[in-house]
Amino acid sequence: xxxxxxxLAQLRGHALPLRGDILDALQSTVxxxxxxxxxPWASQGLLGDQHHPVLREALLALTGEGGGTCTPxxxxxxxxxxxxxxxxxxx
Numbered sequence: 001x002x003x004x005x006x007x008l009a010q011l012r013g014h015a016l017p018l019r020g021d022i023l024d025a026l027q028s029t030v031x032x033x034x035x036x037x038x039x040p041w042a043s044q045g046l047l048g049d050q051h052h053p054v055l056r057e058a059l060l061a062l063t064g065e066g067g068g069t070c071t072p073x074x075x076x077x078x079x080x081x082x083x084x085x086x087x088x089x090x091x
Contacts, residue, residue, distance in 0.1 A: 001029045019062050026058050 005025035009017040017025070023041055037050040040059050047056060 001025050004029050023055070023058060023062065027055060030054055 005017040005021050008021040008024055009015075012018075012021065014021060020041060023039065027039055031052055031054060035052055035055075037048075039055060040047045040051050047059060051059075
């Protein structure tokens with residue numbers, strides 16, 4: 001999935017994968033059956049029962065205003081530090 005999201009971000013001209021890149025990569029790598037409705041982020045429609053449960057949960061997990069940091073009591077993983085540096089520079 002990482003390769004897919006990085007490729008989508010690059011194709012779309014993003015320095016880092018954005019939420020849409022991550023969600024599209026998830027959809028293309030995890031869901032193999034036909035969808036009953038377009039992806040929820042592809043339109044301004046409301047999230048509903050017609051959307052695939054994996055897409056619903058992923059969208060809910062990536063929606064909101066919150067941001068996180070690594071806990072100071074545990075060493076931060078390299079990907080977490082890389083993401084935080086990229087996120088701060090993009091802000």
